Amino acid sequence: MQIRQLFDTESSTYTYLVFDGREAALIDPVREQIERDLALARELELELSYVIETHVHADHITAAGLIRERTGAKTAASAAGAPCVDLHLEHGATLQLGATSITALATPGHTDDSISLLVPGAVFTGDTLLIRGCGRADFQNGDPGQLYDSITRELFVLPDDTSLYPGHDYNGRTTSTIGEEKRHNPRLAGKTRDQFIAIMTSLALPPPMKLAESVPANRACGGVKTS
Secondary structure (H helix, E strand, O other), rough: EEEEEEEOOOOOEEEEEEEEOOOEEOOEHHHHHHHHHHHHHOOOEEEEEEEEOOOOOOOOOHHHHHHHHHHHEEEEEEEEOOOOOOOOEEOOOOOEEEEEEEEEOOOOOOOOOOOOEEEEEEEHHHHHHHHOOOOOOOOOOOOOHHHHHHHHHOOOOOOOOOOOEOOOOOOOOOOOEHHHHHHHHOOOOOOHHHHHHHHHHOOOOOEEEEEHHHHHHHHHOOOOOOO
């Protein structure tokens, strides 16, 4: 299995191209970056099998529907997420890429449909767990207590050397490990559930700039009609 990490500067979103042999999946593609992402897949002579969303995003519009139209890849997301996708992933569901299994972990709290994606030695955490931070929990049925439970019960139980690939970073960081975040994440390290909830409810963040546009578009796979 190999991983390519790609970045959208406007939304600070990471997209991941994951592949084993010639079979590939794109995780959290951004609409404005579709030509870049498809060009890389062509250069590496890959066949896109899946486009996977970690949740219904509020800060960018997905390229999932467009990629499905252009490549025939199947779209996948949480069973609680966008109704437009081909595959609704329950907790523990797997997708196969060559010899590599991608396992969906239900990790709600940032949004009610958030999932993380586990592969051998690594986990793609979307907005659930970031490098030295985590996603906010104040819209799209987010819940800080549920977020704490998802992180501590699903992610922090993984081996400490598991590589962590986040959905965003705003400070130029690219990857971490589960062990690092357990020790050094300021919102979580040494914090009780009640302390975490207090931190999250005191953030008072403004809404994402593209919230009104992105959420309905992403529930429709980027505004592309299903077949």
